[in-house]
Amino acid sequence: MIKGGPEQPVEDGTAHWAAHWAARIDAEPDSAHDPDLAAWLDADPRHAGALLRARAVLAMFAPDAQAAPAEPVPLESPPPPRRHPRIAMLAGLGAVAAALALALLPRGGMAVATGTGEVRRLGLADGSSLAIDARSRLTVDVVRGGRRQVAMTGGRALFRVTHDAAHPFQVVAGGVTITDVGTVFEVTQDEDAGTVDVIVSEGAVRVATPLGTRLLVAGQRGRFAASAPPPPAQAVDATTLARTAGWTEGRLDLNGEVLREAVAEMNRHNQLQIALGTPALGAEPLYGAFRLNDPVAFAQAVAASVGGRARLTTDGLVIER
Template structure:
């Protein structure tokens, strides 16, 4: 260890201006000598300390075999060996093993290709990937799906093509509708969030709406099928979906599998009319709930709903009243024999 380097190292250490590795070197020396850490010295004390440390360090680094048997030096050497082994293992773990380069390069990754002002994103992986569009919209592209979209939206509408499944969060632009084209359906929105599922080779395609309003129509038929009747477009509301089958061309409006609560709302009732409970659930989820008001006129309940799904909440209400419900297209029909006042 050269004297100028040691002097500079001690100066930086005493002024708390050295790296972690340099501090570790100085502190190991202190530990080996069983000396306390120094407090910032005066200039005169600093100069004296530098000279004293230099003499002590020089004495330890002289090639005297007897000194190697000192317990302090043996512990310091062991620490250095352990540190070196640890660094070697870390480097070895981070370095790819021989023969893995080809395997890593052939692993499935999301691919982007560009041509003629359009971009194609292909997701052959097992995880969804997020794609940002030029208008501020975002698309969550599911595995085994492909999205074709322009670098810039310049026309009267914002048009993308999907093969597979994706969730769209569309930036609002009333003058430029957003259109998603698949081999079976064409979906048009102004600004909303929804999912489109249309995998090649599958008989059915579906559109599921989370927020806003979405217009869905069958994709234009090929010339060979031009004589077939085409279902009229329909407008979907939150928690609704449409399922389309080319085999029997029709658009079926349904509830989504698990309706989402559209706005936070306290759903706690203490001896409240059942009609009020049903109205609150309808408002919270945007799902029409039909019931016989006369039959429920005398029915009250005390319930506190939490994070259950809409259908779990209805199950609890039905168990309380001895009632039942069923789904009919985009609606829920609630049935009860009523309650008799005592």
């Protein structure tokens, strides 16, 4: 919470533009010197305070200091231009690392693409929020009191939706449309398999394909495809629900999943890639919890559990037997 005197009401346009500039500065620090931002700050004395609050929200959700930092990329840049005085006043909050961020979205939508090892959190204009897993692509078009739609073109996201019966929240992925009924749910789009996996942990969703509709409630999941009728709902216990969302906290929790699936998950989150030198190991079931950002420890533990070895090569890590 930011302490201070009574907050003056800010029109919706100001809040949205403050969120827009906060997200821009977070993702592209040079945006702090944009002349359009300087003009917007000068247009109304309340704008600086609105931007300060938006960036404070970002700062509160900064990554843990112990998290593995992003690999530095050396760049040659010209000296930064002179800062606008109000931007200089805001600079003390700092930019939030891209590996884990929360951004309030402006009107008009935003395209989001996460890279290897990048998990991003977004707070939406309607009060909803989502966590986006690594190697995911989606477009968010959410306006408070209006259209609310997310289009996924690959990857995984966890949605916490603020219910609004007059404006349903929809996620469209691979020809499948998921409509919330006041909900927390996870959507994983497997482009290779042509499927969309939906898991509901709170509330309910209605999943529609060209060949039918299925209602999923809390504690249920289903794997859908645009080319097939909706499958029956499958029950999911609380432990499994917690495990499937472990990626939002940097964990890989395994309870019988096979090694090839676990390796694919680790590779989604790390530049150091893992390969199976003995393909038959891919069918080995695994149990335990691992840190998603530590592929070396994962490979060593797995090798020990299957009676094999892990070695480092010029191309990455190899697990073999």
